[in-house]
Amino acid sequence: MTIAAACSLAALPVEAAAPETSTDPLMTMPRIDAPIALMVDVGSGRVLYARDPHRRFVPASITKIMTSYVAFDLVSKGKLRLDQKIPIRKETFRKWRNVGSTMFLPAEAQPTVAELIEGIVTVSANDACVVLAEGATGSVEGFTTLMNEAAAKLGMLDSHFNTPNGWMDEGQTYVSAADLATLSSALMTRFPELYRRFYGHAEMTWGGITQPNHNPLYGFVAGADGVKTGFTNEAGYGFVGSAQRNGRRLVMVLGGYDRPIDRTNQSRAFIEWGFAAWDSSRIFAKGTQVGTAIVQGGEAREVPLVAPHDLGVTVPRGARPNYTVSIRYKGPLKAPIRKGETVASLLVRVPGEPVHVLPLAAGVEVARGGVMARLRDGTMGLVGL
The missing domain is CATH 3.40.710.10 (DD-peptidase/beta-lactamase superfamily)
Structure with missing residues (x-):
């Protein structure tokens, strides 16, 4: 069962205003000759550019x-x-x-x-x-x-x-x-x-x-x-590159270059474009409790869900973010659960884009419970809790 738990979000930001002014980031994008190219903002999950991203190589x-x-x-x-x-x-x-x-x-x-x-x-x-x-x-x-x-x-x-x-x-x-x-x-x-x-x-x-x-x-x-x-x-010359600035991380993938000098020059220009042409608006800071999830068979009945890193929404520079968020997990979660283990997802919905799915982690460890935990779960299940 998948549970969409939008109501359990902690410190949920109000839906942001619609964009006022923006420019098309592709207008300033540098030349990329690689037959395979991709850039992703890790904090938001947004794809900033993609060329044949599912092609096997x-x-x-x-x-x-x-x-x-x-x-x-x-x-x-x-x-x-x-x-x-x-x-x-x-x-x-x-x-x-x-x-x-x-x-x-x-x-x-x-x-x-x-x-x-x-x-x-x-x-x-x-x-x-x-x-x-x-x-x-x-x-x-x-x-x-x-x-x-x-x-x-x-x-x-x-x-x-x-x-x-x-x-x-x-x-x-x-x-x-x-x-x-x-x-x-x-x-x-x-x-x-x-x-x-x-x-x-x-x-x-x-x-x-x-x-x-x-x-x-x-x-x-x-x-x-x-x-x-x-x-x-x-394979030719390929590269997976990453850089982090002010808590914002970009990952790029380039595949199939014929010459290393093209990989070198274009990868540098590509990632600079990613930082310059796009802005990131933080939704939840790293470590923030976003909500809770129900646990079955654990010493605790619930586990807090936290952001494993800064989570946000990415928009073209000059635009204002417009989004809604909700939590999804397959539940109830089954103990034991390790602290930091990815156990749920934050769904970020931006009009006109695919849903961005970001990880949520267990904020604490939940050990497997004993007989009393099973009795508790059974009793609460009978009353629909």
């Missing part, structure tokens, strides 16, 4: 965003420790030694999970991806199973992962721009501390070797902190 090293997502999930659940050392299998060393981008892991090394994630995120280390996958689940196949399970839970309908590093596999690994925007937004909002720890680094030194991060935004775009470049002859 080969991601190359952009795959490593999902690799880090799965790693962050395992760490957050206590199934991996950042200080855990992982030995390198002899066959893995032989197969991935100096293949593409690498950490130059020696055969006898036992890097920590944190070092491997840093290598994956910052210098796109192919060897680190395989070592992490095998150390976390026992095999590459086991890890890619987790990657595909995570993709399914996120609703990534046009993606499939066959490798943890995006190495050429005759098209068995594929993604879409829309799916990559969904994945990147989830990476940042569900694991904010791990994201800040590992992403946004301009270079990495390991084993006495310093290597740069090839993110074209770093050092040129204010607030840039992610996400991942990718290249193979099969």
Whole structure:
């Protein structure tokens, strides 16, 4: 059952006035030659620009965003420790030694999970991806199973992962721009501390070797902190980029460039356009309780729903927002519930646009209740509560 709980919204803003004056953002948009292009304002969920966003393409090293997502999930659940050392299998060393981008892991090394994630995120280390996958689940196949399970839970309908590093596999690994925007937004909002720890680094030194991060935004775009470049002859030059300014975050996806210089110049101009041509009006600040949801089988009967990050509505610069909001969740929610777990959605309706669906998280942990909790739920159910 889906419950639309508009009446339970806390501090609900009054519907904003209709736009007074506005300009068409597309009039100032820079030239973008990439056959696939997408920009999303994470705080509002609004798509600022889209060109073939559901077209499937080969991601190359952009795959490593999902690799880090799965790693962050395992760490957050206590199934991996950042200080855990992982030995390198002899066959893995032989197969991935100096293949593409690498950490130059020696055969006898036992890097920590944190070092491997840093290598994956910052210098796109192919060897680190395989070592992490095998150390976390026992095999590459086991890890890619987790990657595909995570993709399914996120609703990534046009993606499939066959490798943890995006190495050429005759098209068995594929993604879409829309799916990559969904994945990147989830990476940042569900694991904010791990994201800040590992992403946004301009270079990495390991084993006495310093290597740069090839993110074209770093050092040129204010607030840039992610996400991942990718290249193979099969895929061309792709990029998922992100920047945050004054609490507002933009994510862009560009795929299929023939030349890296075009990817570099156009990605910088594209994200600057996103900040300059659009304004964001905040609806709820991060951590604000938006409403409550009913819980079944828990020590508590209800759980507060909070904004996991700033939630807002995005409009062309000079326009005033016009929107209504409501809460939706499949209920009642079933205990146990982890604090910070995404359990509901905020629906933002703007005239003339698709409904924007933003995440709402559990504000507290709700443990599974005992016999008395079940009796309480049964009694309240009998009277329709």
